[in-house]
Amino acid sequence: MEPLKITETELWEYISKTADGSTNHKVERWMNSSDFDEALYIKITAIYNHTLEKDPTVEEAKKRFFNTVTPKTAVWKEMLKYAAILIVVISGTYFYNTISSNRNEIVVQTTFGEQRSIELSDGSKVWLNASSTLSYNTETPRTLYLEGEGFFEVAKDTLHAFTVTTPDHITVKALGTSFNVKSYIDGAITETKLLTGKVEVTSDTHFKESVFMIPDEKVTFYKNTKEVVKSKMDLYESEIAWKEGKIQFENKTFKEIAIDLKAQFGKQIRFSNEDIASSKFTGSFDHKTPISEIFEILKISKEFTYKLNTTTNEWIIE
Secondary structure, eight states, X not given: OOOOOOOHHXXXXXXXXXXXXXXXXXXXXXXXXXXXXXXXXHHHHHHHHTOOOSSOOHHHHHHHHHHTEEOOHHHHHHHHHHOOOEEXXXXXXXXXXXXXXXXXXXXXXXXXXXXXXXXOTTSOEEEEXXXXXXXXXXXXXXXXXXXXXXXXXXXXXXXXXXXXXXXXXXXXXXXXOEEEEEXXXXXXXXXEEEEESOEEEEESSSOSSOEEEOTTEEEEEETTTTEEEEEEOOGGGGGOXXXXXXXXXXXXXHHXXXXXXXXXXXXXXXXXXXXXXXXXXXXXXXXXXXXXXXXXXXXXXXXOXXXXXXXXXXXXXX
């Protein structure tokens, strides 16, 4: 059988929802075939998502996208090949509307299923989990903004506090310590876990009293109720499994697990059955385990069906 080939233009039209019926059908057949080029799909999707101006051609959009960054050679080659992790110095206002065009601004972004380690100029180290964004100014490397999940080993500096702020206005402040912060946009919680040292959790929006933490404690902010809860970590929680390349959860609802799976595999998980969504599971998987295999194992304890909707690019759980 002759290979099913898709041009960048056809894929661009499909992703930007400007394709006609025959092109849509052709792309969807390609996506469900053995000829599917996931790297190409990711690349064109990334370009489209970051160049949302009215009706650009694929070549115009690529030019705008690649002109917005000043690349590091090795990272640039990797991005071109896989549309993977972007480590960029902002050179204009195109790339992220929420980030200043200041040339000293640094944005580190991971795509789904990838982790990245960064060493800051003050000697602090950061591990960034999948589908996460870290930003900071080179002149103030101890003041960071995190969307997603990161683990921080903070270099001691008694004169300059180290702060991490999340999209929901939670700030974690430390001097010299190691801690994990998790705050995905579509997640129901923002969570801080402290392994060593001491940290202070504050918010300029949601609560007045500072929450001070000691090792093996976690602070959970529930976005819907605005409740802040400090509790002792279980033994497994202090492992920070994602740093070791694991997807690990214990007694978590399927809806909570879906946030982590989306970060790893890049596809939304939608539930048509609330009973399944609220069911709790425990498991540990290598991050390279296919998502369908994870679903099959979870089905052992709670029966459900799943399917991939290629039109909306999301998993449906029934």
